[in-house]
Amino acid sequence: MLTTRFLIQGALLLTALLSSPNNVVEAADKPNKPGRKQRKVDAREKAVKFANMKAAGQDQVSMTKEAAELRSYELRKKKKKGLLKRREASLAQVLFPGASPEQYSANEPVPAFVDLVESKKTQLPFEFYDLPTCPEPAEKIQKRFRQRRNLGSRLMGHKLQMAPYSFPTKVGKDCTPLCVVEVGGKKLRWLRKLVDRQYRVHLSLDQLPVLMRSKELNYAVRGYPVGFKAPPSYTGLKEDEFYLYNHLKFTITYREEPSEFEGLRVTGFDVHPVSITHKFGDEKVDLETNLEAANKKDGWSTCTAGESPVNEPDTYLALRSGATGESMKILYSYEVNWVENDIPWADRWDVYLVGSPDDEIHYFAIVNSLMIVVFLTGAVATIMIRTLKKDIAGYNEMQTLEEAQEETGWKLLHGDVFRPPQSHPLLLSVLVGTGAQIGSAFFITLLASMLRMLNPIKKGQALTAVIILYVLCGGVGGYISSRLYKFCDAKSWKRCTIATAIAFPGLIVSMFMVLNVFLTIVGAATAVSFLTIILVFFLWACVSTPLVFVGSYFGYRADKVEVPTKTNQIARFVPEVPYYAAPPTSIFIAGLLPFGSVCIELFFIMSALWLHQLYYIMGFLMAVLLILVATCAQVSMVMCYLQLCVEDHRWWWKSFANTASAGFYLFLYSLWFLSSKLELVGVLPVVVYLTYMSMISIAFGLMCGTVGYLSCFWFTRKIYGAVKVD
16 A cells, blocks of 8 residues: 555656646647648648649749749759658758858958860860960969869869959959950861850859859759850851850859858859950950959940940851951950848759759669569579479489489589680689679779768769779789689689789770870860879779789689589580570570669769769669669579570580670660760760770670679589589
């Protein structure tokens, strides 16, 4: 009774504490998490609200509050982080994990950088200062804001240089003359060619790429064109006329919130290009001189304080020389307008992904690939559980010599299945080792990206990681090739090690060097300097090659790979093989499924590589890689079983070639992409595209072939190890 009374008193005291005013206030302060039904109702109301906004003609690209809300709703599925439990996040957190906003004080200069001048119609970008434009800022200013370039950005030609424009914080500028440039002859023809091939200039401010956007047409595109082309029907001339954009109207949006942070944060960077024939005064002007720095703003009636040039057909600046062939003079000018708005810094990247494919497409691609894996898993399970179990049980129950002599199928090959390949064992070992090295580097790169150690959006960082990790994985390649070569009882271990170290890198570097000669001749920004080539050679000769030798040393020191059966002295005769188990039919059939498991995701990767789109979903890419590995392994095991069933024991090269043919399908896909999605003009852009896609296809084929080969090796050891052999 005493114990019961104490329990009752304790319960009353606890009730009094929980019902105290302070606890009531704390409970009221905590927001109640809406239930599932309430979330569905809220989602339905939002869908109706934003559907009505779109029907009313609300755009998604302007910097208004309504447009920002509509953008955020359309991109809601992209603004999530996590694999299983996906939580809300901003695009800044997704694209640039760990990045923090920059605050600028009044009149503080905000550095602007120019990147490549490139076109979707060619794969030959140029540097901004290769164009006949204004000179670079003073060396003192460049040293203050200079940015280091990684190896990947050097190989890709990305070089952020200070723009000739100045953007002091909250300092608006009317039409400001920048410089006068004289263009004629070959340079003028080249400039007309750039306009004809739709080259665009890319600038960035506070890491934001410049945007051309139209509220009326509801579009936003990065960069601005060098100029535009007018057909004869518009100009009344006999041929096309080319015009140059020589005046830029910059609009910089920013946000100030003194209660949260000091200064201001840049939330948008827009440009509106104008083509105008400026009228020169009587005063003589030095060519290619920074007029703004020299404070020379007078003498141009078309560029004065309070005036803003506009695009008028009567004043377009035509790219043509004078009547007697003299060079034309171009006055470059610009103006700046600072506009305050309430869009948060975290949402400033939303407009750059408007219109990009939804993440659901990637989910569908993975589901499609998983269906292939499930089908193959069922086939392999049927072979391993039903067929092989039945065969092995039957073989193990054979007692008499007569029964053993009547046996048929794959068990007949137990004395030949592990016979080392008679043709080119060194080449096979080198190819498998190289594929293992490539696959290891690619897997670690994706893993680092998923762990936010790498940011694929940053220029050249992903390529740098792939190259460095490939070099560091040299030990993997050397170890795998040496173990396989030792199993083949071959003696030229030095030749195998050297071939593993130089074969694939030598092929890629040779292709790249030949291409680099032509890129240097045309002056493309992607032409690699001699210093960068020396750096790559240093990584190859002084890091990768020694690691390959280290891996080979441990591979040759290790015991020989054990197999469950003994090899006969005389090779067994191979009967006529059905068409489906013999090359080239088996190779073409087997390569289709691995390629089919990645073909949907491949479209987005190709678009990012060649159409200058953003690709940042490394989690999806990792899932696709794992599906590819599973598909290659299962396809190779099924094809190997079919081959063994028809008493063909020569599976070594075939197991590699069956899945390596996926690289051939990748190259065929690149040809389709070239003909249907790209509009390349000229021979050299096509050569550049095909050269790089050949490199990628070779690497892809080697990786897939390695997975197939190693899977078949494991498969044969497994099934023959379960059979009793006298």
